[in-house]
Amino acid sequence: MSKNSEEDTSGKRFELIYIIAAITGFIILFFNVFPILNTFYWTDLETIKKTLLDREVIASIWLSIKCASITTIIAFFLGIPLAYYLARHEFRLKNLIESLVDIPMVIPHTVAGICLLTVLSPRSPIGHFLEANNIEALGTEIGIVIAMLFVSMPLLVDSAKDAFKWVPTRMENVSRSLGATQMQTFLGVTFILSWRGILSGMIVTWARAISEFGAVIILAYHPMIAPTLIYERFTTYGMKYAIPANIILIVISIIIFVVLRLVSLGGKEKHDKN
Amino acid sequence: MIKIKNLNISLGNFQIKNVELKVKKGEFLVLLGPTAAGKSVILEAIAGLVPIKSGKILVNNRDITQLKPEHRNVSICYQDYNLFPHMNVRNNICYGLRFKKGRNNSQYHKNFKALVDLLKLEDILDRLPLNLSGGEQQRVSLARGLIGSPDVLLLDEPLSALDPNIKTSIQEELKNIHQTLHTTIIMVTHDFIEANYLAERVAIIHEER
Numbered sequence: 509m510s511k512n513s514e515e516d517t518s519g520k521r522f523e524l525i526y527i528i529a530a531i532t533g534f535i536i537l538f539f540n541v542f543p544i545l546n547t548f549y550w551t552d553l554e555t556i557k558k559t560l561l562d563r564e565v566i567a568s569i570w571l572s573i574k575c576a577s578i579t580t581i582i583a584f585f586l587g588i589p590l591a592y593y594l595a596r597h598e599f600r601l602k603n604l605i606e607s608l609v610d611i612p613m614v615i616p617h618t619v620a621g622i623c624l625l626t627v628l629s630p631r632s633p634i635g636h637f638l639e640a641n642n643i644e645a646l647g648t649e650i651g652i653v654i655a656m657l658f659v660s661m662p663l664l665v666d667s668a669k670d671a672f673k674w675v676p677t678r679m680e681n682v683s684r685s686l687g688a689t690q691m692q693t694f695l696g697v698t699f700i701l702s703w704r705g706i707l708s709g710m711i712v713t714w715a716r717a718i719s720e721f722g723a724v725i726i727l728a729y730h731p732m733i734a735p736t737l738i739y740e741r742f743t744t745y746g747m748k749y750a751i752p753a754n755i756i757l758i759v760i761s762i763i764i765f766v767v768l769r770l771v772s773l774g775g776k777e778k779h780d781k782n
Numbered sequence: 783m784i785k786i787k788n789l790n791i792s793l794g795n796f797q798i799k800n801v802e803l804k805v806k807k808g809e810f811l812v813l814l815g816p817t818a819a820g821k822s823v824i825l826e827a828i829a830g831l832v833p834i835k836s837g838k839i840l841v842n843n844r845d846i847t848q849l850k851p852e853h854r855n856v857s858i859c860y861q862d863y864n865l866f867p868h869m870n871v872r873n874n875i876c877y878g879l880r881f882k883k884g885r886n887n888s889q890y891h892k893n894f895k896a897l898v899d900l901l902k903l904e905d906i907l908d909r910l911p912l913n914l915s916g917g918e919q920q921r922v923s924l925a926r927g928l929i930g931s932p933d934v935l936l937l938d939e940p941l942s943a944l945d946p947n948i949k950t951s952i953q954e955e956l957k958n959i960h961q962t963l964h965t966t967i968i969m970v971t972h973d974f975i976e977a978n979y980l981a982e983r984v985a986i987i988h989e990e991r
Contacts, residue, residue, distance in 0.1 A: 679864040681831045682923075684851035686878030687930065700868055 544758060551751045559752035568737040569757055573764070575649060575733060576717035579656040583664040583713050588706070591668035592694065596677065610662045620658055621726025628654070628727065651728035656717035664706075664713040671705020672698060704772060711768045718761060783807050784828070784934055784966065789837035791820070791827055798823060803985060805934075807842070808964040812977040815987035821970040824987070825936045828968070829858045841933045852881065857927035861939040863919040865911035871922050872907040878930045890929060897925040900959060917948035921955065928965060937969040941976060953979055 559565050594606060612620055628645045629635045638645055645651045675698045683693040699706075721735040729736060734757045742750035789801035798820040805811045813821050826832045828839055830851035839847045846854045857878075865874050875897070879890050898904055901921040911919055920940055927935050940956070941949045957980060960967055971977055977984050 676862075676864060678860050678862065679866065681826070681829070681851070682858060682860070682864045682926075683866075683877070684831065685829050685854075685856060685858040685936075686926065687852045687881030688878070689850070689852050689881075692881065697866055701866075 547751055547755055547758065550747060551755065555752045556755055559756060562753075564732075565734075565737065565753045565756065568732045568734045568753075569760060571649070571652070571731055572718050572734040572757070573760070575652045575656055576714050578649075579653050579660060579717040580664075580710050580714040582653070582657055583661045584706075584710060587661060587664040588668055588699075591665045592672050592698070594665075595669045595672035609665050612659050613662050617659055617720065617722030618726060621655060621723035624654060624658055624723065625726050645727070647728050647730055649728070649731065652724050652731075652733055655723035655727045656720050659720050659723055660713045660716040663716055664709045667709025667712060668702070668706050671702035671709070674705065675701045707768075707772045711765065711772065714768070715761070715765055783840075783842060784968070785838070785840040786824075786828070787838040787840070789824070789827060789839070790835040791823055791832060792835045793823065793832065796820070796823070801837070805966060805968060805983075808966055810960050810967045810969070810980060810982045812981035812984045813968060813970045813987060814974065814977045814984050815970075815972065817972055819987045821972075821987055822938050825858060825938050825968065825970055828934065829856050829936055830854050831858070855930070855933045856936060857930065857932040857934075858936040858938065859920075859923045859927045859940055861941075861943045863911070863916075863923045863943075865914075865919055865922055865926075867911050870908050870910055871903060871914070874911065874922055875903075875925045875929055877926060882930060889931075893929050893931065896962075897928055900962060901925050901955060915948070916944050917952055920944065920952055924956070924959065928959070928963065932965065934966045934968060937967060939971055940969065942971070942973070956980060 590609070594602065594609075615623070625646070626632060627634050628638065628651065630639045635645070643650070645654060679701075680693050680698060683697050684690065688696060719735065721733075721739065724733055725736055725739070732740065734753065738750050738753050738757065741753060784803070784805040786801055786803040789798070789803075791798040791801075801824060803811075803824075813824065815821050823832055827834050830846070830849060834847070837847070838845060841854070841856065846856070865871075866877065869877065875894065876890075882890070898907070901924060903918075903921060903925060906914060906918055906922075911922070914922065920943075924935075924940070937956075941952055944952060953976065956967075956969075959965070960980075969980065
Protein backbone atom coordinates (compact mmCIF):
# COMPACT_ATOMS: atom_id res chain seq x y z
CA MET A 509 0.00 0.00 0.00
CA SER A 510 1.38 3.41 -0.90
CA LYS A 511 2.19 6.01 1.71
CA ASN A 512 -0.43 8.40 0.34
CA SER A 513 -3.26 5.94 0.75
CA GLU A 514 -2.38 5.50 4.47
CA GLU A 515 -2.72 9.20 5.25
CA ASP A 516 -5.45 10.16 7.68
CA THR A 517 -8.01 12.05 5.64
CA SER A 518 -10.77 12.20 8.23
CA GLY A 519 -10.11 15.89 8.94
CA LYS A 520 -10.24 16.82 5.27
CA ARG A 521 -13.64 15.47 4.39
CA PHE A 522 -16.36 17.98 3.65
CA GLU A 523 -19.87 16.81 4.40
CA LEU A 524 -22.56 18.56 2.37
CA ILE A 525 -24.63 19.34 5.48
CA TYR A 526 -21.71 21.26 7.02
CA ILE A 527 -21.20 23.28 3.86
CA ILE A 528 -24.91 24.18 3.88
CA ALA A 529 -24.66 25.03 7.61
CA ALA A 530 -21.68 27.29 6.95
CA ILE A 531 -23.49 29.17 4.16
CA THR A 532 -26.79 29.55 6.04
CA GLY A 533 -24.89 30.42 9.23
CA PHE A 534 -23.08 33.21 7.39
CA ILE A 535 -26.39 34.50 6.01
CA ILE A 536 -27.92 34.54 9.50
CA LEU A 537 -24.95 36.31 11.09
CA PHE A 538 -24.79 38.83 8.25
CA PHE A 539 -28.53 39.40 8.53
CA ASN A 540 -28.25 39.97 12.31
CA VAL A 541 -25.05 41.95 12.58
CA PHE A 542 -24.65 43.94 9.37
CA PRO A 543 -27.69 46.24 9.77
CA ILE A 544 -26.52 47.08 13.31
CA LEU A 545 -22.95 47.81 12.24
CA ASN A 546 -24.12 49.69 9.18
CA THR A 547 -25.96 52.18 11.38
CA PHE A 548 -22.60 53.45 12.61
CA TYR A 549 -21.67 54.64 9.10
CA TRP A 550 -24.69 56.94 9.00
CA THR A 551 -23.41 59.29 11.66
CA ASP A 552 -20.17 60.60 13.13
CA LEU A 553 -18.54 60.60 16.52
CA GLU A 554 -19.20 64.32 17.06
CA THR A 555 -22.97 63.89 16.67
CA ILE A 556 -22.95 60.89 18.98
CA LYS A 557 -21.05 62.93 21.59
CA LYS A 558 -23.62 65.70 21.26
CA THR A 559 -26.46 63.21 21.58
CA LEU A 560 -24.87 61.80 24.71
CA LEU A 561 -25.36 65.24 26.27
CA ASP A 562 -28.97 65.41 25.12
CA ARG A 563 -30.98 65.09 28.32
CA GLU A 564 -34.06 63.82 26.54
CA VAL A 565 -32.11 60.93 25.01
CA ILE A 566 -30.38 60.01 28.27
CA ALA A 567 -33.67 60.22 30.20
CA SER A 568 -35.40 57.95 27.70
CA ILE A 569 -32.60 55.39 27.78
CA TRP A 570 -32.55 55.42 31.56
CA LEU A 571 -36.34 55.02 31.61
CA SER A 572 -36.06 52.04 29.25
CA ILE A 573 -33.43 50.38 31.44
CA LYS A 574 -35.37 51.10 34.63
CA CYS A 575 -38.72 49.85 33.30
CA ALA A 576 -37.15 46.74 31.72
CA SER A 577 -35.41 45.93 35.02
CA ILE A 578 -38.61 46.40 37.07
CA THR A 579 -40.44 44.25 34.51
CA THR A 580 -37.84 41.48 34.85
CA ILE A 581 -38.08 41.51 38.66
CA ILE A 582 -41.89 41.36 38.58
CA ALA A 583 -41.76 38.61 35.92
CA PHE A 584 -39.35 36.69 38.15
CA PHE A 585 -41.61 36.74 41.22
CA LEU A 586 -44.78 36.06 39.24
CA GLY A 587 -43.30 33.56 36.82
CA ILE A 588 -41.11 31.31 38.97
CA PRO A 589 -43.88 29.68 41.06
CA LEU A 590 -46.02 28.97 37.99
CA ALA A 591 -43.01 27.69 36.02
CA TYR A 592 -42.13 25.32 38.87
CA TYR A 593 -45.68 24.03 39.12
CA LEU A 594 -45.89 23.45 35.36
CA ALA A 595 -42.50 21.68 35.38
CA ARG A 596 -43.53 19.29 38.14
CA HIS A 597 -47.17 18.45 37.52
CA GLU A 598 -49.23 16.77 34.85
CA PHE A 599 -52.89 17.73 34.86
CA ARG A 600 -55.80 17.93 32.49
CA LEU A 601 -55.67 21.61 31.61
CA LYS A 602 -51.88 21.86 31.52
CA ASN A 603 -51.63 22.29 27.74
CA LEU A 604 -54.29 24.96 27.82
CA ILE A 605 -52.56 26.87 30.62
CA GLU A 606 -49.20 26.64 28.85
CA SER A 607 -50.79 27.97 25.67
CA LEU A 608 -52.43 30.84 27.57
CA VAL A 609 -49.08 31.74 29.12
CA ASP A 610 -47.51 31.87 25.65
CA ILE A 611 -50.35 33.81 23.97
CA PRO A 612 -48.59 37.22 24.14
CA MET A 613 -45.82 35.79 21.95
CA VAL A 614 -48.19 35.32 18.99
CA ILE A 615 -50.17 38.55 19.29
CA PRO A 616 -48.84 41.54 17.34
CA HIS A 617 -47.60 43.96 19.94
CA THR A 618 -49.74 46.93 18.95
CA VAL A 619 -52.72 44.59 19.21
CA ALA A 620 -51.50 43.56 22.67
CA GLY A 621 -51.26 47.25 23.57
CA ILE A 622 -54.87 47.84 22.53
CA CYS A 623 -56.02 44.76 24.50
CA LEU A 624 -54.25 46.16 27.57
CA LEU A 625 -55.73 49.59 26.90
CA THR A 626 -59.25 48.14 27.06
CA VAL A 627 -58.41 46.73 30.49
CA LEU A 628 -56.75 49.87 31.84
CA SER A 629 -59.20 52.44 30.49
CA PRO A 630 -61.54 53.87 33.12
CA ARG A 631 -64.48 52.18 31.39
CA SER A 632 -63.27 48.73 32.50
CA PRO A 633 -63.62 47.55 36.14
CA ILE A 634 -59.83 47.34 36.59
CA GLY A 635 -59.26 50.77 35.04
CA HIS A 636 -62.10 52.18 37.13
CA PHE A 637 -60.59 50.67 40.27
CA LEU A 638 -57.19 52.18 39.46
CA GLU A 639 -58.75 55.56 38.80
CA ALA A 640 -60.74 55.42 42.03
CA ASN A 641 -57.51 54.78 43.91
CA ASN A 642 -55.61 57.54 42.12
CA ILE A 643 -53.35 55.08 40.33
CA GLU A 644 -52.55 56.29 36.86
CA ALA A 645 -51.43 53.56 34.54
CA LEU A 646 -51.92 55.15 31.15
CA GLY A 647 -49.19 57.56 30.16
CA THR A 648 -47.01 56.64 33.13
CA GLU A 649 -44.18 54.27 34.00
CA ILE A 650 -46.77 51.81 35.34
CA GLY A 651 -48.25 51.57 31.84
CA ILE A 652 -44.80 51.04 30.34
CA VAL A 653 -44.04 48.22 32.78
CA ILE A 654 -47.44 46.60 32.19
CA ALA A 655 -46.85 46.63 28.42
CA MET A 656 -43.32 45.26 28.80
CA LEU A 657 -44.49 42.59 31.25
CA PHE A 658 -47.26 41.40 28.97
CA VAL A 659 -44.94 40.71 26.05
CA SER A 660 -41.92 39.38 27.96
CA MET A 661 -43.41 37.27 30.76
CA PRO A 662 -43.78 34.08 28.61
CA LEU A 663 -40.03 34.04 27.99
CA LEU A 664 -39.25 33.88 31.69
CA VAL A 665 -41.90 31.26 32.46
CA ASP A 666 -40.74 29.02 29.60
CA SER A 667 -37.03 29.33 30.45
CA ALA A 668 -37.58 28.70 34.15
CA LYS A 669 -39.85 25.74 33.39
CA ASP A 670 -37.16 24.14 31.21
CA ALA A 671 -34.53 24.83 33.88
CA PHE A 672 -36.63 23.17 36.61
CA LYS A 673 -37.21 20.12 34.42
CA TRP A 674 -33.46 19.47 34.44
CA VAL A 675 -33.51 18.84 38.19
CA PRO A 676 -34.58 15.23 38.76
CA THR A 677 -37.78 14.80 40.74
CA ARG A 678 -36.04 11.98 42.60
CA MET A 679 -33.47 14.43 43.95
CA GLU A 680 -36.32 16.42 45.41
CA ASN A 681 -37.84 13.20 46.78
CA VAL A 682 -34.59 12.41 48.59
CA SER A 683 -34.51 15.90 50.06
CA ARG A 684 -38.10 15.55 51.31
CA SER A 685 -37.40 12.14 52.82
CA LEU A 686 -34.44 13.68 54.68
CA GLY A 687 -36.75 16.13 56.42
CA ALA A 688 -36.91 19.16 54.12
CA THR A 689 -40.30 20.67 53.36
CA GLN A 690 -41.27 21.29 49.76
CA MET A 691 -40.30 24.96 50.09
CA GLN A 692 -36.94 24.11 51.72
CA THR A 693 -36.31 21.60 48.95
CA PHE A 694 -37.18 24.17 46.32
CA LEU A 695 -34.94 26.84 47.80
CA GLY A 696 -32.06 24.59 48.87
CA VAL A 697 -31.88 22.22 45.91
CA THR A 698 -34.12 22.92 42.92
CA PHE A 699 -33.69 26.67 42.64
CA ILE A 700 -29.93 26.56 43.20
CA LEU A 701 -29.52 23.92 40.52
CA SER A 702 -31.75 25.81 38.08
CA TRP A 703 -30.39 29.32 38.61
CA ARG A 704 -28.38 29.43 35.39
CA GLY A 705 -31.41 28.60 33.27
CA ILE A 706 -33.48 31.10 35.23
CA LEU A 707 -30.81 33.78 34.82
CA SER A 708 -30.74 33.14 31.07
CA GLY A 709 -34.52 33.52 31.08
CA MET A 710 -34.22 36.80 32.98
CA ILE A 711 -31.67 38.10 30.47
CA VAL A 712 -33.97 37.28 27.55
CA THR A 713 -36.93 38.77 29.43
CA TRP A 714 -35.00 41.98 30.07
CA ALA A 715 -33.84 42.12 26.45
CA ARG A 716 -37.38 41.61 25.21
CA ALA A 717 -38.72 44.25 27.58
CA ILE A 718 -36.16 46.90 26.65
CA SER A 719 -36.82 46.36 22.96
CA GLU A 720 -40.62 46.61 23.32
CA PHE A 721 -42.24 49.39 21.36
CA GLY A 722 -45.64 48.45 19.91
CA ALA A 723 -47.50 47.79 23.14
CA VAL A 724 -45.76 50.61 25.00
CA ILE A 725 -46.74 53.44 22.62
CA ILE A 726 -50.39 52.46 22.95
CA LEU A 727 -50.31 52.62 26.76
CA ALA A 728 -47.69 55.27 27.34
CA TYR A 729 -46.36 57.38 24.47
CA HIS A 730 -45.13 59.66 27.23
CA PRO A 731 -42.94 59.42 29.25
CA MET A 732 -40.82 58.30 26.33
CA ILE A 733 -38.77 55.16 26.46
CA ALA A 734 -35.84 55.05 24.05
CA PRO A 735 -37.59 53.18 21.21
CA THR A 736 -40.47 55.69 21.32
CA LEU A 737 -38.06 58.63 21.29
CA ILE A 738 -36.15 57.16 18.37
CA TYR A 739 -39.42 56.58 16.52
CA GLU A 740 -40.52 60.14 17.18
CA ARG A 741 -37.22 61.63 16.04
CA PHE A 742 -37.29 59.48 12.93
CA THR A 743 -40.83 60.45 11.96
CA THR A 744 -40.38 64.14 12.85
CA TYR A 745 -36.80 64.92 11.84
CA GLY A 746 -35.63 61.92 9.80
CA MET A 747 -32.69 59.51 9.94
CA LYS A 748 -30.06 62.06 10.88
CA TYR A 749 -31.63 62.73 14.27
CA ALA A 750 -32.81 59.21 14.97
CA ILE A 751 -29.52 57.38 14.37
CA PRO A 752 -27.31 58.81 17.16
CA ALA A 753 -29.88 57.88 19.83
CA ASN A 754 -30.26 54.56 18.04
CA ILE A 755 -26.54 53.87 18.31
CA ILE A 756 -26.38 54.79 21.99
CA LEU A 757 -29.28 52.45 22.78
CA ILE A 758 -27.67 49.64 20.76
CA VAL A 759 -24.33 50.05 22.55
CA ILE A 760 -25.85 50.23 26.04
CA SER A 761 -28.15 47.26 25.40
CA ILE A 762 -25.32 45.16 24.01
CA ILE A 763 -23.01 46.04 26.92
CA ILE A 764 -25.65 45.05 29.50
CA PHE A 765 -26.56 41.94 27.53
CA VAL A 766 -22.92 40.83 27.22
CA VAL A 767 -22.18 41.48 30.90
CA LEU A 768 -25.20 39.44 31.98
CA ARG A 769 -24.32 36.66 29.55
CA LEU A 770 -20.77 36.58 30.89
CA VAL A 771 -22.08 36.32 34.45
CA SER A 772 -24.31 33.48 33.35
CA LEU A 773 -21.54 31.71 31.41
CA GLY A 774 -19.05 32.27 34.24
CA GLY A 775 -21.43 30.41 36.52
CA LYS A 776 -21.76 27.65 33.94
CA GLU A 777 -18.00 27.17 33.63
CA LYS A 778 -17.61 27.09 37.41
CA HIS A 779 -20.44 24.60 37.62
CA ASP A 780 -19.01 22.40 34.85
CA LYS A 781 -15.56 22.49 36.46
CA ASN A 782 -17.08 21.36 39.74
CA MET B 783 -42.29 -2.72 63.09
CA ILE B 784 -43.79 -1.61 59.78
CA LYS B 785 -47.28 -2.63 58.82
CA ILE B 786 -48.85 -1.94 55.46
CA LYS B 787 -52.54 -2.70 55.42
CA ASN B 788 -54.60 -3.08 52.29
CA LEU B 789 -52.61 -0.49 50.37
CA ASN B 790 -54.14 0.64 47.07
CA ILE B 791 -52.38 3.00 44.72
CA SER B 792 -53.70 4.40 41.49
CA LEU B 793 -51.47 6.48 39.23
CA GLY B 794 -53.31 7.03 35.94
CA ASN B 795 -53.66 3.62 34.33
CA PHE B 796 -51.16 2.07 36.72
CA GLN B 797 -52.68 0.37 39.75
CA ILE B 798 -51.40 -1.52 42.75
CA LYS B 799 -54.04 -3.36 44.75
CA ASN B 800 -54.29 -4.76 48.25
CA VAL B 801 -50.68 -4.74 49.36
CA GLU B 802 -50.21 -6.29 52.79
CA LEU B 803 -46.75 -6.26 54.32
CA LYS B 804 -45.20 -6.61 57.75
CA VAL B 805 -41.55 -5.88 58.45
CA LYS B 806 -40.04 -6.50 61.87
CA LYS B 807 -38.00 -3.81 63.55
CA GLY B 808 -34.38 -4.15 62.44
CA GLU B 809 -35.25 -6.57 59.66
CA PHE B 810 -33.76 -6.50 56.14
CA LEU B 811 -36.62 -7.20 53.79
CA VAL B 812 -36.19 -7.44 50.06
CA LEU B 813 -39.12 -6.73 47.80
CA LEU B 814 -38.53 -8.85 44.73
CA GLY B 815 -40.40 -8.66 41.47
CA PRO B 816 -40.16 -8.06 37.75
CA THR B 817 -39.47 -4.65 36.23
CA ALA B 818 -42.47 -2.29 36.21
CA ALA B 819 -44.32 -4.40 38.75
CA GLY B 820 -44.72 -1.40 41.04
CA LYS B 821 -42.01 -2.15 43.60
CA SER B 822 -40.58 1.37 43.52
CA VAL B 823 -44.05 2.88 43.76
CA ILE B 824 -44.65 0.92 46.98
CA LEU B 825 -41.40 2.31 48.41
CA GLU B 826 -42.38 5.84 47.40
CA ALA B 827 -45.80 5.33 48.98
CA ILE B 828 -44.13 4.35 52.26
CA ALA B 829 -42.00 7.51 51.99
CA GLY B 830 -45.11 9.60 51.27
CA LEU B 831 -43.92 10.59 47.82
CA VAL B 832 -46.88 9.24 45.84
CA PRO B 833 -50.54 9.60 46.78
CA ILE B 834 -52.30 6.46 47.93
CA LYS B 835 -55.92 5.63 47.20
CA SER B 836 -56.62 3.73 50.38
CA GLY B 837 -54.94 1.67 53.06
CA LYS B 838 -52.76 2.31 56.05
CA ILE B 839 -49.04 2.54 56.70
CA LEU B 840 -47.84 2.18 60.28
CA VAL B 841 -44.25 2.58 61.44
CA ASN B 842 -43.56 1.58 65.04
CA ASN B 843 -47.33 1.75 65.69
CA ARG B 844 -47.44 5.33 64.41
CA ASP B 845 -49.91 5.88 61.59
CA ILE B 846 -47.92 7.79 58.97
CA THR B 847 -50.40 7.35 56.10
CA GLN B 848 -51.39 11.02 55.96
CA LEU B 849 -48.06 12.54 57.02
CA LYS B 850 -45.93 14.58 54.66
CA PRO B 851 -42.63 12.92 53.61
CA GLU B 852 -40.57 15.21 55.83
CA HIS B 853 -42.48 14.11 58.93
CA ARG B 854 -42.20 10.35 58.42
CA ASN B 855 -38.58 9.72 59.42
CA VAL B 856 -38.27 7.40 56.44
CA SER B 857 -35.24 7.79 54.15
CA ILE B 858 -35.07 6.74 50.54
CA CYS B 859 -32.02 5.99 48.35
CA TYR B 860 -32.37 5.50 44.61
CA GLN B 861 -30.25 3.57 42.14
CA ASP B 862 -29.11 6.82 40.52
CA TYR B 863 -27.81 8.15 43.87
CA ASN B 864 -29.25 11.65 43.44
CA LEU B 865 -26.51 13.34 45.41
CA PHE B 866 -26.88 17.10 45.48
CA PRO B 867 -24.30 18.21 42.90
CA HIS B 868 -23.72 21.63 44.46
CA MET B 869 -22.67 20.20 47.84
CA ASN B 870 -19.55 18.29 48.75
CA VAL B 871 -19.75 14.83 50.28
CA ARG B 872 -19.73 16.14 53.87
CA ASN B 873 -22.62 18.53 53.19
CA ASN B 874 -24.51 15.88 51.28
CA ILE B 875 -24.28 13.49 54.22
CA CYS B 876 -25.29 16.16 56.75
CA TYR B 877 -28.01 17.70 54.56
CA GLY B 878 -30.93 16.24 56.48
CA LEU B 879 -29.61 17.22 59.92
CA ARG B 880 -30.48 20.90 59.51
CA PHE B 881 -34.17 19.97 59.39
CA LYS B 882 -34.19 17.84 62.54
CA LYS B 883 -36.14 19.54 65.29
CA GLY B 884 -34.57 19.49 68.75
CA ARG B 885 -31.61 17.77 67.19
CA ASN B 886 -29.12 15.96 69.29
CA ASN B 887 -25.88 17.25 67.78
CA SER B 888 -23.55 14.97 69.69
CA GLN B 889 -25.57 11.92 68.63
CA TYR B 890 -25.53 13.00 65.00
CA HIS B 891 -21.82 13.74 65.23
CA LYS B 892 -21.31 10.19 66.45
CA ASN B 893 -23.52 8.90 63.62
CA PHE B 894 -21.46 10.90 61.13
CA LYS B 895 -18.17 9.49 62.40
CA ALA B 896 -19.54 5.96 62.51
CA LEU B 897 -20.93 6.14 58.97
CA VAL B 898 -17.79 7.74 57.55
CA ASP B 899 -15.74 4.91 59.07
CA LEU B 900 -18.18 2.19 58.13
CA LEU B 901 -18.49 3.31 54.53
CA LYS B 902 -14.84 4.42 54.17
CA LEU B 903 -15.66 7.99 53.20
CA GLU B 904 -12.92 9.82 55.11
CA ASP B 905 -10.79 10.60 52.05
CA ILE B 906 -13.60 11.95 49.90
CA LEU B 907 -15.47 14.20 52.34
CA ASP B 908 -14.45 17.41 50.58
CA ARG B 909 -15.08 16.18 47.07
CA LEU B 910 -18.04 17.10 44.92
CA PRO B 911 -20.29 14.28 43.62
CA LEU B 912 -19.11 14.88 40.05
CA ASN B 913 -15.67 13.62 41.05
CA LEU B 914 -16.88 10.38 42.60
CA SER B 915 -17.21 6.90 41.12
CA GLY B 916 -20.61 5.18 41.06
CA GLY B 917 -19.70 3.07 44.09
CA GLU B 918 -18.52 6.10 46.07
CA GLN B 919 -21.69 7.98 45.19
CA GLN B 920 -23.85 5.12 46.37
CA ARG B 921 -21.92 4.90 49.66
CA VAL B 922 -22.43 8.64 50.21
CA SER B 923 -26.10 8.23 49.37
CA LEU B 924 -26.38 5.47 52.01
CA ALA B 925 -24.59 7.58 54.63
CA ARG B 926 -26.88 10.52 53.86
CA GLY B 927 -29.93 8.31 54.26
CA LEU B 928 -28.75 6.81 57.53
CA ILE B 929 -27.29 9.75 59.44
CA GLY B 930 -30.63 10.95 60.82
CA SER B 931 -31.38 7.49 62.30
CA PRO B 932 -34.48 6.85 60.18
CA ASP B 933 -37.11 4.37 61.33
CA VAL B 934 -36.84 2.74 57.91
CA LEU B 935 -34.32 2.98 55.11
CA LEU B 936 -35.86 2.39 51.69
CA LEU B 937 -33.49 1.27 48.96
CA ASP B 938 -34.73 1.40 45.39
CA GLU B 939 -32.48 -0.94 43.37
CA PRO B 940 -29.35 0.61 44.94
CA LEU B 941 -26.97 -1.78 43.18
CA SER B 942 -28.39 -1.94 39.68
CA ALA B 943 -26.36 0.97 38.25
CA LEU B 944 -23.03 -0.39 39.52
CA ASP B 945 -20.52 -2.56 37.69
CA PRO B 946 -20.17 -6.14 39.00
CA ASN B 947 -17.02 -5.66 41.15
CA ILE B 948 -18.31 -2.56 42.90
CA LYS B 949 -21.71 -4.19 43.23
CA THR B 950 -20.23 -7.04 45.27
CA SER B 951 -18.38 -4.68 47.56
CA ILE B 952 -21.43 -2.42 48.16
CA GLN B 953 -23.51 -5.54 48.78
CA GLU B 954 -21.09 -6.54 51.53
CA GLU B 955 -21.13 -3.02 52.94
CA LEU B 956 -24.92 -3.00 52.97
CA LYS B 957 -24.93 -6.24 54.92
CA ASN B 958 -22.30 -4.84 57.26
CA ILE B 959 -24.31 -1.62 57.80
CA HIS B 960 -27.39 -3.60 58.65
CA GLN B 961 -25.56 -5.86 61.05
CA THR B 962 -23.92 -2.87 62.76
CA LEU B 963 -26.75 -0.34 62.90
CA HIS B 964 -29.77 -2.71 62.94
CA THR B 965 -31.74 -0.23 60.83
CA THR B 966 -34.95 -1.57 59.34
CA ILE B 967 -34.35 -1.80 55.61
CA ILE B 968 -36.75 -2.44 52.75
CA MET B 969 -34.91 -2.94 49.50
CA VAL B 970 -36.39 -3.31 46.06
CA THR B 971 -34.64 -5.40 43.42
CA HIS B 972 -35.34 -7.66 40.48
CA ASP B 973 -32.11 -9.59 41.07
CA PHE B 974 -32.75 -12.89 42.83
CA ILE B 975 -29.07 -13.46 43.74
CA GLU B 976 -28.86 -10.02 45.33
CA ALA B 977 -32.05 -10.70 47.27
CA ASN B 978 -30.78 -14.08 48.39
CA TYR B 979 -27.51 -12.59 49.67
CA LEU B 980 -28.94 -9.61 51.53
CA ALA B 981 -32.43 -10.43 52.66
CA GLU B 982 -33.52 -11.85 55.96
CA ARG B 983 -36.91 -12.21 54.36
CA VAL B 984 -38.11 -11.78 50.79
CA ALA B 985 -41.52 -10.47 49.69
CA ILE B 986 -42.50 -11.14 46.11
CA ILE B 987 -44.69 -8.89 44.04
CA HIS B 988 -46.57 -10.45 41.15
CA GLU B 989 -47.15 -8.78 37.83
CA GLU B 990 -50.90 -9.00 38.43
CA ARG B 991 -50.32 -6.85 41.53
